[in-house]
Amino acid sequence: MKVEFKINNTSKYLELLPNETLLQALRNNDFTEVKCGCNEGECGACTVLLDGKPVNSCQVFAMSAHEKEITTVKGIGTLYTPHLLQKTFVETGADQCGFCSPGMVLAAYSLLKENPQPSREEILAALDGNLCRCTGYVKIVDAVENTAKKLHTNNLVME
């Protein structure tokens, strides 16, 4: 069946089955930026924002999200219009294999939206649901801190 969803501020019709998870529905409809690392809600690679809150899309039925605002990592910035946070991830070297990056970026985005000047502890806690095996998290946490510094220095509001 085809169901209308609001994804990245655009109305989209997704072809899906009633029992599909949001992760399946998104990936089957070319939103491959949402990654599947475990399908059990434990790695955070499939993180999307539902009405601005990060969720593991493998643990959400697609139909339960159809009246909500869905944001994937492309919704905050793309290759040609990257978000400050995404640019800072690359500058800082927080990008290794990149498989956790879409989820990690969204978890960090959601934190900075709510708390633009988080402490290191608050960053660690906010990223706790997103696994990364490449970086040891060091440069990822640095990237979030660096973004916060840029927001502060340039008096920017997190968009």
Place this chain on the structure above:
Amino acid sequence: MFKYVNQPVEKIDGLALVTGQEKYTDDFSFPNMLYVSVLHSGFAHAKILNIDDSEARKIPGVVEILSYKNVNQILYTTAGQGYPEPSPYDTMLFGKTMRFVGDNVCAVAAETKEIADEAIKKIKVTYKELKPILNLAKSVSSPIIIHKDDGAFPKIPVFYDAKKNIASKVEANIGNFDLALKKSSRKIDFDFSCSYGAHCAIEPHASVSYLDLRGRLVIISTTQVPFHVRRIVSHVAEIPVSKIRVIKPRLGGGFGGKQEILLEPIVALITWRTKRPAKLVYSRREVFKSTRCRHEYQTKVSLGYEEDGTINTLHLDALENAGGYGSHALTVLANAGSKTLPLLNKIENLRFTGMGVYTNLPVGGAYRGYGATESYPAYSQAIDMVCEDCGLDVVEYYKKWCIKSGETSAIFQALGEGKEGVAMNIGSTSLVECLDEGAKLSDWYAKKKLYGKDSGYNKGKRLKRGIGMAAMMQGSAIPEIDMASAYIKMNDDGSFNLHVGATDLGTGSDTILAQIASEALDTPVESFIVYSSDTDFTPFDTGAYASSTTYLSGQAVRKCAEEIKKQILKVGAEMLSLSLDEVELDDCRVIAKGKKEEEVSYAEICQYSMYQKNQFQIQATASHISPKSPPPFAVHFVEIEVDTFTGIIKVLNYTATVDCGTPINPVTAEGQVEGAIVNGLSYALFENYYFSPHGKMLNDTFGKYGVYTAFDIPPIKVKLVTSYEETGPYGAKSISEININGALPAIANAFYNATGKRLHNGPFAPEAILKVLSGK
């Protein structure tokens, strides 16, 4: 000194990665594609008497089922190594004997994944259950023979005795261990066991295949070794190499886990038979149970020494659990000796004995550290014990006794990979500086004294603090075996295509290889259009393993770029009407030496060579093998707090000083160090496999297995202490593996500093620590 090398260049794929736009294997789908599911054995040891797939075949949408009934029984090794592989040929894609829980029974291809999964449930398999071996120590003496009548054999002339369950055996003797031990006034025997470990790359294993318009098979796969995939699929699926193209798109982490040829032959056979695209993606549980892992190890160090700390003789013995198949069983074992014993090269009598044995537990394979992770805990603790006993500072001890520039170790020649090793002298090393610098950064001397038993600091306290260290070496590529090559051509705007067989696992090798070419050709990194890991369009490279990419593939790129440089200079000189010795490269131009106004740009040079006179394509290819494997060095210091009530070890500070020669890209190099340290910490303090009494892994999810999250990491200080390796590209050596080796031994030594007790088993999980503290 350098312009493009040793610079923190951003990864060329970085923005595409963090915006989610890069493609990984599972992101590729094709019209009319079949979905594949695999049935894995639930028994650790069983014979399949029959597979009845008649019910499954009746399900609408089931297209093909592969099993021993319709797939030829061809022996191979899943280890993606150079040919002939040093791992025994003891595996079949779909055999009749199941040798571990997770072994392949059969595979179904269907119109949807749901149908394939449904069909798997309808397949009736009649097993004859066999008694399994589920204990490493009991394997050799067991009446149960795991590879009994399957014809398993070693592909190269090495010791192999399947009748005794021996998958591999290695021995090396330098001097006379026994005699020297007898003469020594003091002796230590110290044993240590390492647990199984899972790679936990966040991207699960996946393969997609299709036929192109010439009827050739294209395999897109999560692999570290595309060229080995092509060769091994050809062997197992009986498809000519000329008909196979293997592509590695972006890869979501490897760490050795994707150096195995597991899924590719299955999709290859499905596509070859049905002429339809096929996709197989393993679930996380399948990755845990059915792919490969770090071998379980029991190691023992015996040494004889004098009261001044002189070690006369040292014997390292290793018993390795290969699991059901012998993938990497020989080479990981050899590396357990060859990557540790040369470190203190002044020990005159050295002995290494090792044996890899079959059991009916999960199959070991390549894992970052590759034997060194398993042997350093015993080695480093034994050295720490010698120093404690003789009243010496262990940092000063390493400074005095460690291998220095210009020196060698007989072990280099004695221990190779399936054959004799290669003798070499150490060229570059900053190990002594790493020791000094790390001691300073971690405040070693003061803290060691403060927490030690003489100070009374920890006396009567619930929370006891300690500091410990470990010094390490690894290697850079397998000498005189591994080969890498590169191809460069010039385009008419002065840009270049750089094609490499090298495999970027997320490490950033595409970027650093471009940096190396930039340095040689004095042109920005953006001038290079990098394409890698495609067996049709990139030249051969053994792949991303053995810490080889920067050192080996990097040198192939440098050689290739030097060749291009010659061609550019020749055309430039011709255009400027000068002789070759009157011109030089300068910032994307050829100029008359000392006269910058006489210049031709790279764009003009390429256009001239394409369109104007004496036309030819400026292009070159180069291959590289290395006569040596220069070790990177690292020193790790860790400060811990042991909660003696709960057994929890909290890491307060972690300091690593690392000699990787010239870091081609300091930011990505640091990233390699940090990632390896945290993986090492997670393995040292928590990660383990728990089995049912029948050999089934019980904790086969991320949550139960317990990978470290951001919340678990301690403050980590990393300092790269550069040296210059003459045989590497612009002085570079490897960095990716070595830093996973430090956490286990350094924490164990810190634990001794805090509590006066030694640790003999990893991981140092709270319940195990409580047992040690209570003396049970």
